[in-house]
Amino acid sequence: MLGDRWQWYPPEARGWLGALWGKSAGRAGGTANLLLSHMLDTAAVAEVVWDRYLPPVTQWRLDALAGGAGKGQRLFSWLCGIHDCGKATPVFQHLDAAGEAAVRQAGLTWDKYAVKASSWRHDKAGARVLRALLTEATWSKEQVGWVWPLVAGHHGLIPTLGQLSPPKKNEKLQGSSQPWKLAQSALVEVFTRELGYGGESPLAAVEPLGVPSRAMQLQLSGFVVMADWIASDERHFTGVSDLARVTMPQARQRAVAAWSSLELRGGWGALAVPGPETFRDRFDHGPRPSQELVLDVVRRMGGPGLVIVEAPMGEGKTKAALAGAELMGARHGADGIFLGMPTQATTDPMFTQVRSWLREVGEGLEDQVALLHGKRMFNKEWRGLLEGVGEWGQSADSPYSSVGEDEFGMRTDCFDGCEGGERRAPAEWFLGRCRGLLSPFAVGTVDQLLYTATRTKHVMLRMAGLVGKVVILDEVHAVDVYMSQFLLEGLWWLGQAGVPVVLLSATLPPEQRRRLVAAYLAGTQSAEVSAMLDLPEPEGYPSVTAAWPGQDGSPELLVESTESWREDLRVRVEVLDEPPVRTESRTPQGDVGAAADVTVVDYLRERLVDGGCVLVIRNTVARAQSTFESLHREFGADVRLLHGRLHAGHRADRTQEVLKLLGPPTQGVERPDRLIVVATQLAEQSFDVDADLLITDLAPIDLLLQRIGRLHRHDGVKRPTLLSRPTVAVTGVHLDDDGPPQVLRASEGIYGRYLLLRTAAVVELAAKAGEGAWSIPGQVPDLVARVYGTDPVVPAEWAEVEARARRGWEERQAKRRSEAAQYVLTRAGEHGEPTLAGLHFGAHGTLVEGQFEALVRDGDRSVEVVLVRRAENGFSAMTGRRLGPNGETAAEVVDDVLSGTVRLPARLTVAAEQALGPLPGWRDHPWLRYGMALALDEHGVAVLGDFRLRYDDLLGLVVSGGRPYQ
Numbered sequence: 001m002l003g004d005r006w007q008w009y010p011p012e013a014r015g016w017l018g019a020l021w022g023k024s025a026g027r028a029g030g031t032a033n034l035l036l037s038h039m040l041d042t043a044a045v046a047e048v049v050w051d052r053y054l055p056p057v058t059q060w061r062l063d064a065l066a067g068g069a070g071k072g073q074r075l076f077s078w079l080c081g082i083h084d085c086g087k088a089t090p091v092f093q094h095l096d097a098a099g100e101a102a103v104r105q106a107g108l109t110w111d112k113y114a115v116k117a118s119s120w121r122h123d124k125a126g127a128r129v130l131r132a133l134l135t136e137a138t139w140s141k142e143q144v145g146w147v148w149p150l151v152a153g154h155h156g157l158i159p160t161l162g163q164l165s166p167p168k169k170n171e172k173l174q175g176s177s178q179p180w181k182l183a184q185s186a187l188v189e190v191f192t193r194e195l196g197y198g199g200e201s202p203l204a205a206v207e208p209l210g211v212p213s214r215a216m217q218l219q220l221s222g223f224v225v226m227a228d229w230i231a232s233d234e235r236h237f238t239g240v241s242d243l244a245r246v247t248m249p250q251a252r253q254r255a256v257a258a259w260s261s262l263e264l265r266g267g268w269g270a271l272a273v274p275g276p277e278t279f280r281d282r283f284d285h286g287p288r289p290s291q292e293l294v295l296d297v298v299r300r301m302g303g304p305g306l307v308i309v310e311a312p313m314g315e316g317k318t319k320a321a322l323a324g325a326e327l328m329g330a331r332h333g334a335d336g337i338f339l340g341m342p343t344q345a346t347t348d349p350m351f352t353q354v355r356s357w358l359r360e361v362g363e364g365l366e367d368q369v370a371l372l373h374g375k376r377m378f379n380k381e382w383r384g385l386l387e388g389v390g391e392w393g394q395s396a397d398s399p400y401s402s403v404g405e406d407e408f409g410m411r412t413d414c415f416d417g418c419e420g421g422e423r424r425a426p427a428e429w430f431l432g433r434c435r436g437l438l439s440p441f442a443v444g445t446v447d448q449l450l451y452t453a454t455r456t457k458h459v460m461l462r463m464a465g466l467v468g469k470v471v472i473l474d475e476v477h478a479v480d481v482y483m484s485q486f487l488l489e490g491l492w493w494l495g496q497a498g499v500p501v502v503l504l505s506a507t508l509p510p511e512q513r514r515r516l517v518a519a520y521l522a523g524t525q526s527a528e529v530s531a532m533l534d535l536p537e538p539e540g541y542p543s544v545t546a547a548w549p550g551q552d553g554s555p556e557l558l559v560e561s562t563e564s565w566r567e568d569l570r571v572r573v574e575v576l577d578e579p580p581v582r583t584e585s586r587t588p589q590g591d592v593g594a595a596a597d598v599t600v601v602d603y604l605r606e607r608l609v610d611g612g613c614v615l616v617i618r619n620t621v622a623r624a625q626s627t628f629e630s631l632h633r634e635f636g637a638d639v640r641l642l643h644g645r646l647h648a649g650h651r652a653d654r655t656q657e658v659l660k661l662l663g664p665p666t667q668g669v670e671r672p673d674r675l676i677v678v679a680t681q682l683a684e685q686s687f688d689v690d691a692d693l694l695i696t697d698l699a700p701i702d703l704l705l706q707r708i709g710r711l712h713r714h715d716g717v718k719r720p721t722l723l724s725r726p727t728v729a730v731t732g733v734h735l736d737d738d739g740p741p742q743v744l745r746a747s748e749g750i751y752g753r754y755l756l757l758r759t760a761a762v763v764e765l766a767a768k769a770g771e772g773a774w775s776i777p778g779q780v781p782d783l784v785a786r787v788y789g790t791d792p793v794v795p796a797e798w799a800e801v802e803a804r805a806r807r808g809w810e811e812r813q814a815k816r817r818s819e820a821a822q823y824v825l826t827r828a829g830e831h832g833e834p835t836l837a838g839l840h841f842g843a844h845g846t847l848v849e850g851q852f853e854a855l856v857r858d859g860d861r862s863v864e865v866v867l868v869r870r871a872e873n874g875f876s877a878m879t880g881r882r883l884g885p886n887g888e889t890a891a892e893v894v895d896d897v898l899s900g901t902v903r904l905p906a907r908l909t910v911a912a913e914q915a916l917g918p919l920p921g922w923r924d925h926p927w928l929r930y931g932m933a934l935a936l937d938e939h940g941v942a943v944l945g946d947f948r949l950r951y952d953d954l955l956g957l958v959v960s961g962g963r964p965y966q
Contacts, residue, residue: 012107012179013186015472018089018243019106020187021099023232032240035087037246039191041231043081044248044255050076050226052259053266055468057333057498061216065208067418078148078195078206079220080227083154085191086126088184091115091166108179114172119581125174127152128164129184137203142211142834149836151219154224160838194248213526215467215497217836222464226438230429236261263427267336267440267469268362271329279323282360283386288565290542291320297544297558304332304500305548305556306491306520310508312564312777313709314688315542317504318350318474322357325470328500336368336469338437340446342478343763344373346686350474351443352381358441361936365441370426372436372444375864377927378648378898385425405480423625434458437465445485446473450856453825454490455843467497475685477505477512477702481813482858484512485820488519492831495523505781506709507702509788510537517547528831531558541781556738569712570772572727576603577696578734578744596623596731597630600695603729604676605634607693610720611674613662615691617683617707619699619732619747620644621905621958625955628678632954635676644957647867647878662689664714669716683710690714692723694755697732697747699754701762701787704730707782725771730763740798754809757802758787816858823855860906865934867900867951875919875935878951887919887933894927900956901931911945 022038025031050059050073062072086092090110093103127148134144142481149158166173175184192202199205212220236258240246279287279295287295290311298307307324311317324338339354341347351371358365371382410430425431426439437448438461440942449471452462471494479487494501503516514535521531533555538545540561550556578596604614616631618624621643628641642654658677660669677689684706696704712719712726733756734742741760748756762783766773776784786793794802821828825839868875874885878900879892889897904912910934919935922928936942940951947961 005523009186009189010182013182013190014243015106016103016108016179016183017187017190019099019108020093020183021096021241022084022238022313023234023239024089024099025094025239026096027911029238031236032096032102032241033237033239033248034241034243035084036191036243037188037240037251038231038237039081039084039187040194040246040248040251041237041254042083042227043077043191043195044251045227045231045258046077046080046223047073047252048255048259049080049223053264054223055266055333055335056270056528057335058219058468059335061212065212067209074195074197075206075208076220076223077148078192078197080224081191081195082126082130082188083151083224083228084122084126085129085184085188086122086124086151088129088180088187089122089125089173089175090180091118091120091125092122108175108183109177109465110175111172112220114170118167118170118173120166120170120173120189121155123152124159124164127159127173130188131164133185133188133203134177134207134925136633137201137207139204139207143207143838146211146217146835149839150221150224153221153460153836153840154228156225156460157843158221158460158836160840161842182194188229193253211834213496214833214836215463215493215523218460218463218493219467220464221836222438222460222462222729225458225461226435226464230258230262230264231256232256233262257544258504262429264429265368265427265440267368268365268674270333271326271337273330274323278326282323282326282357283319287320287323288316289562290315290317290564291323293542293544293560293562295327297546297560298331299329300558301546301548302556303548303552304328304498305524305546306495306501306503306517308503308505308508308513308516308545309542310505310538310781311542312511312546312780313506313706314713315506315564315674317506318353318472321472321474321502321504322354324502325472325500326361328470328502332498332500334468334470334500335767336440337472338442338444338448338466338469339472339474340449341442342446342475342685344375345682346475347371347445348379349686351379354441354443368426368440370430370436370439370442370444372442372448375901378901380895382425387599413926428514434461435465436583437462439465442469446476446479446483447856449473449490449559450483450486450512453486453493454823455825455827456855457840457843457909459825463493463497466494470500470502472502472504474504475506476503477508478515480816482816482820484515485817485824486856487828488515489824491516491519493825495520496526500523506777507705507784508899510785511788513545517545521547521549521555522831525553525556526832528829529556535559538781539577541778543781564777566715568775568777569706569726571711571774571776572725572771573766573769573773574727574729575733575735575763575767576600576729576731578731581598594630597627600627600731601630601634603695604631607722608635608674608720610722612720612723613672613674613690614676614693614695615683615689615707615710616676616678617694617696618678618680619697619744619750621680621956623697623746624678624680628955629677631678635674638672638674639676639678641678641954641956642682643956644682644903645905645959646949647900647902649878650953650956652899654797659687662691664688664690665716683707688713690717692717692719694728695731696728698730698743698756698760698763699747700751701759702784703751704728704759704763705783708774708776711776726776730767733760733763735764737758738797740794740801752805752809752812754802754805755787757798757805758793761798762787815822819858835877861909862906863902863909863912863932864901864903865912865932866897866928867902867934867936868897868919869940870935870937883919884921886921888921889925897928902951904957905959908944908947908949908959911947915944 017036018658020035021032023033023034059072062076063069066072066075094100125537130151131144131148152159195204237254294309309317341350355366355369376382430439452466518530532604536559538559538561543561545942546558548556576599618627624643631639661672689710691710694711696707708728732744732747743756867878875883875887877896881896883889916932918931919933934942936951942949947959950958952958
């Protein structure tokens with residue numbers, strides 16, 4: 001019992017600890033919560049986190065750190081609970097008048113003028129207190145060095161050692177008198193004894209046996225924050241002001257009740273190793289050769305590592321990754337997965353697929369999947385899981401307000417959640433922006449991983465969510481050079497943490513593969529650069545490349561390949577020469593012109609004599625709209641348009657219709673005799689349609705091959721005679737016999753001139769070769785390697801132009817790498833640091849979701865608006881459903897309103913942010929209060945700054961005006 005502990009301390013200690021407060025009465029349900037009580041509450045929460053949440057692998061590592069099986073939980077609990085010891089200082093205790101009076105009455109005094117209005121914080125003060133006490137308890141310098149940052153950074157930013165000095169070295173803020181030092185020592189010792197550490201020096205007994213990796217330290221830092229936040233929820237941890245009632249058993253009761261009330265839980269726990277029949281059980285069919293290869297390689301790996309799966313579109317890479325993740329989880333103690341996709345559009349269907357897979361893995365697991373992207377509120381399946389509870393309904397700040405009691409007016413961005421109601425989704429607590437990755441299972445955009453590699457506030461929560469999971473990233477080739485800096489940094493941390501990672505790609509340039517492997521292995525070696533072995537190129541396609549640290553820490557590799565489950569297609573390559581658009585004909589929307597559309601119309605008029613299904617991919621929305629109009633005049637209702645400036649309702653309906661008509665053969669669904677789909681890059685990724693003929697603007701070879709993956713994709717499809725041979729016609733380029741090609745300026749703006757020139761050379765060569773120039777997918781690796789390599793591929797007369805383009809490309813690549821470097825989590829030269837000290841030096845602090853996206857995606861910011869129609873007596877949704885006079889929206893009309901969401905071009909962002917906001921009737925609505933409403937007149941027109949916007953039910957959003965095209 002607590003009373004038995006006082007023999008170790010001066011008589012005054014009982015009074016001091018009975019007065020030092022951790023949560024003021026106003027922040028703890030009306031009664032102050034003693035500091036010791038809150039620390040024990042946090043330690044008790046940590047015990048529950050251990051029992052009901054921590055991945056097995058983390059438990060194993062903590063046991064080893066603490067000295068053996070069963071010892072890790074107490075160390076973990078101590079590390080979490082000790083976080084607030086810095087509140088036993090004058091600079092904190094003066095913040096509450098009633099608390100201050102009680103502390104002074106107990107005999108702890110201070111200079112009011114010294115602490116008044118000071119910005120010295122208890123997290124830094126705690127690090128100073130703990131460093132002194134641990135050193136006095138004879139902890140080694142190395143052990144003290146990694147523990148104090150956990151305390152100093154528990155509010156999200158980890159300082160340098162030099163930043164632990166109070167302003168102007170005013171020790172009066174810290175409590176430099178003998179009574180204060182004794183009180184601080186008593187607090188830490190009593191807390192430590194309550195956790196079961198005994199002897200004359202309980203602090204000495206806490207000392208771990210080793211220093212964990214920096215990645216594990218960051219994971220632990222995240223769990224300290226997690227335990228603190230839960231123990232600061234005043235709904236479950238009301239104040240305790242009587243020291244006699246402050247005991248660890250009482251704290252445990254409160255922690256268990258809080259955990260149950262919050263409905264928190266971990267993932268699948270300790271999995272049994274899946275057998276050979278598991279794949280069929282999960283997916284209702286046996287594995288293809290490439291899927292068998294993935295599972296075979298995973299079984300042969302000597303430990304957790306990186307697996308890169310390269311296989312054609314439609315090969316089943318995602319299923320192989322999920323099956324591999326289950327095997328990795330069983331072997332390496334992972335407790336869930338994070339699956340990252342390149343875009344929100346590709347993330348939503350993957351959310352459905354992962355839930356379906358988890359339904360087979362274990363009962364109820366499908367309801368523990370979080371959907372993580374900024375517009376998840378527009379996903380009907382996700383909103384259905386919340387069962388009517390507004391995700392941003394009531395602010396979740398208030399239950400946790402005491403967390404930042406000395407933040408001096410600052411607030412964290414991480415308390416966004418929802419209240420009340422029954423849900424079949426991850427617990428409310430997991431739904432905040434900083435906490436999503438802590439969900440047992442998560443599907444989101446790749447940005448979620450990239451955020452984890454940024455030097456931003458509360459990054460430790462994101463790391464705590466990833467370490468202990470299997471991480472899967474799909475379409476990894478879609479990450480550009482800027483984003484790749486964060487991806488490589490993230491892989492470094494995952495490598496050091498021993499996180500199993502699976503990367504999926506259809507078309508991965510060899511240099512990119514080498515960089516990915518090198519980053520992960522550098523992490524396993526805690527090195528700035530990997531001392532890796534030469535990475536062999538796969539000999540075939542599909543292929544699997546695996547890398548992991550061996551017994552002695554040196555890298556081990558497996559590079560193997562197999563045959564695709566389907567035969568190669570012999571693809572004919574043609575070029576539809578497109579005369580360049582005159583400068584005076586250019587528009588703000590890009591290169592559009594009647595000549596380009598006429599060429600396509602004439603070509604299809606000849607090829608569709610007997611019908612057929614065609615996919616036309618344009619590189620800009622304006623070109624897609626222009627081409628659609630020309631084709632619609634010729635072919636009428638047989639033409640569809642799909643792009644990112646359709647509002648959400650139209651885009652979803654058209655996508656669903658196209659997938660139904662051109663997707664895998666389905667009983668009862670007849671393939672149309674003639675259909676032309678005009679689309680933008682939306683058709684590149686996770687778009688499972690089968691086209692008899694492809695027409696596409698020139699794009700870098702890997703993306704061009706992605707598009708070709710839609711050609712003759714499915715077996716058993718009856719095709720017209722003229723389209724019986726798979727053919728791709730490349731547009732958006734003018735080939736000149738006397739010199740280099742002329743490429744659309746808009747395409748160059750998107751992809752750069754250098755790669756387009758090299759791709760054009762490969763395309764021209766194939767076009768001259770005639771029938772069956774490319775063997776797809778077998779030739780994919782070779783084509784990608786040729787364009788992305790350094791060997792000559794362009795004709796001699798292009799060489800000088802290509803050399804200039806390469807220099808410009810390299811300069812832009814270097815500039816973008818440099819721009820990203822200032823935001824990545826680890827500064828150059830510091831990957832070998834042993835502790836987290838100074839991790840956030842130069843950090844960017846608190847960012848909201850849109851700012852995070854801009855941070856990891858090097859593009860101009862864009863915004864989404866909700867289109868509504870202005871009527872004489874109010875507003876209506878784009879579906880025609882009426883709203884109230886001020887836009888008031890009944891629950892049954894919310895889906896209609898949200899279906900009007902559309903993303904504006906980036907050049908309209910500033911004008912939109914200055915002019916738009918929610919309708920007056922939305923300001924208290926849980927879903928709509930953050931929306932930007934764009935009201936259209938009876939003609940579907942709105943003016944925004946210098947721009948005229950018109951929404952056409954066929955074309956989507958048409959933008960005109962603005963500055964002339966330069």
